Amino acid sequence: MTRSDTPLGVDYLTPEQLDGCRARGWADVLGVAVFSSGEVPLQATEVPLARVAVRPLGDRPAVCEVWRSAGPFDSGTAGLVHYRTNGQFVFGRVTLAEADSDGNGFRFATERAYAEVFRCLETLGFPHIIRIWNYLPEINREVGGLERYRQFNEARQRAFKAFRGQVNGNVPAACALGSPPGGSLVVYFLAGADAGIAIESPRQMSAYNYPPQYGEFSPTFARATLMRAPAQPMLFVSGTASIVGHRTVHPGDVLAQTRETLINIRALVAEANRIAGGQLFAAEQLKYKAYLRHPGDMRIVVDELRRALQPAEPVVYLNADVCRADLLVEIEAVGIGGPPQAH
Ligand code: 3EB
Numbered sequence: 001m002t003r004s005d006t007p008l009g010v011d012y013l014t015p016e017q018l019d020g021c022r023a024r025g026w027a028d029v030l031g032v033a034v035f036s037s038g039e040v041p042l043q044a045t046e047v048p049l050a051r052v053a054v055r056p057l058g059d060r061p062a063v064c065e066v067w068r069s070a071g072p073f074d075s076g077t078a079g080l081v082h083y084r085t086n087g088q089f090v091f092g093r094v095t096l097a098e099a100d101s102d103g104n105g106f107r108f109a110t111e112r113a114y115a116e117v118f119r120c121l122e123t124l125g126f127p128h129i130i131r132i133w134n135y136l137p138e139i140n141r142e143v144g145g146l147e148r149y150r151q152f153n154e155a156r157q158r159a160f161k162a163f164r165g166q167v168n169g170n171v172p173a174a175c176a177l178g179s180p181p182g183g184s185l186v187v188y189f190l191a192g193a194d195a196g197i198a199i200e201s202p203r204q205m206s207a208y209n210y211p212p213q214y215g216e217f218s219p220t221f222a223r224a225t226l227m228r229a230p231a232q233p234m235l236f237v238s239g240t241a242s243i244v245g246h247r248t249v250h251p252g253d254v255l256a257q258t259r260e261t262l263i264n265i266r267a268l269v270a271e272a273n274r275i276a277g278g279q280l281f282a283a284e285q286l287k288y289k290a291y292l293r294h295p296g297d298m299r300i301v302v303d304e305l306r307r308a309l310q311p312a313e314p315v316v317y318l319n320a321d322v323c324r325a326d327l328l329v330e331i332e333a334v335g336i337g338g339p340p341q342a343h
Pocket of ligand 1: 134174175176207219220221238239240241243323324
C-alpha cells in the first residue's frame with residue numbers, strides 16, 4: 001500500500017459504540033466530533049475530540065462522528081490545536097471561547113482559531129486542508145450592526161490571506177452552522193499530505209465570489225474537495241443549501257429548499273465525476289448530515305430524502321441555525337468512491 005492509498009472512513013456512532021473504540025485502544029481512530037446538547041461523559045483521551053453543542057434530532061441524544069484511518073498515529077497539541085496524524089491525514093480541532101469585550105471578540109476568536117490551525121499544519125508539515133467544519137455560537141445574531149456570520153467571514157478571510165495569500169480557488173470544503181449562546185467557537189478539520197481538487201458547482205456561484213449584498217467579505221470555501229487517491233477516491237461535499245447562483249430560493253418553504261439542495265448536491269456529484277474522469281461517486285452512496293433550523297421540519301425533510309434520494313446509509317439529522325437567516329436546511333456529505341468505471 002503506497003502512502004496515498006491509506007484509507008480514510010467516517011462512521012456515525014453512539015457514545016456506547018465510541019466506548020468500544022476506546023476499548024480497542026483507538027487503534028483505527030483519527031479523530032472524533034461529538035454532537036450533543038447535553039454533557040456527554042467522555043474520558044480524556046489522546047484522540048482529538050471536538051465537542052459540538054448541536055443537538056441530534058430523532059431519538060439519539062448524541063452522535064459521534066468517528067474518522068478512521070490506519071495507524072500508527074502520532075497525537076499531540078500544537079498551540080491550541082489538538083491533533084492526530086498517521087503521516088497521510090491529520091484530524092485537528094480547536095475550541096475557543098470569545099473574549100467578551102467590545103463586539104470584536106468574535107472576530108478575534110475566529111482569526112485566532114484559524115491562525116492556530118494554519119500554524120499547526122505548518123508545524124506538522126501538512127499543507128493541504130481537505131475539509132473544515134465551523135460551529136459558531138449565535139451565527140445569525142447581529143452585533144454592532146453586523147451579523148456574527150459576516151464577522152466570521154471577515155476574520156476567516158484575513159487568516160487565509162495572512163497564511164495562504166489566497167482567498168479563492170484552491171480553498172477547502174467547509175460548512176458553517178450555528179450553536180447555542182454562551183458556547184465556544186468549535187473548528188475541526190481534516191488535512192492531507194496530498195492536495196485535493198476544489199470543485200465548484202455548475203448551479204451556484206462560487207461562495208468566494210458572492211456579491212457584497214451577502215457581506216463585504218465573502219465566505220472562503222469550495223463547494224467540494226475531490227481526493228483522487230487511486231484505490232479510494234473521496235469526495236467531501238460542503239454544506240449545501242437552497243442557493244442558485246448567489247440567491248436563496250424558496251424562502252420559508254422547507255420542502256422546496258430540500259429539493260433544491262438535493263439538485264445542487266447531484267449537480268456537484270456529477271461535476272466531481274466529470275473532473276475525476278469516471279463515475280466514481282453516486283449521490284445515493286454518500287454519507288449525509290442534514291442541519292435543520294426548525295426541529296419541527298424533520299418529518300418533511302426525512303420523507304423527501306427517502307423519496308428523492310434513498311440514501312444507502314442513515315442520514316444524521318442535527319438542529320442548527322444555518323448561515324443565512326432565510327435558509328431552513330443545509331446538507332453536507334462524504335463519499336468514498338470505488339475504482340473508476342468506464343463511461
Ligand atoms: C452557502 O452556500 C450556504 O461559510 O463555510 C455553506 C457551506 C455555507 C460553507 C461557510 C457556508 C459555508 O453559502 C452556507
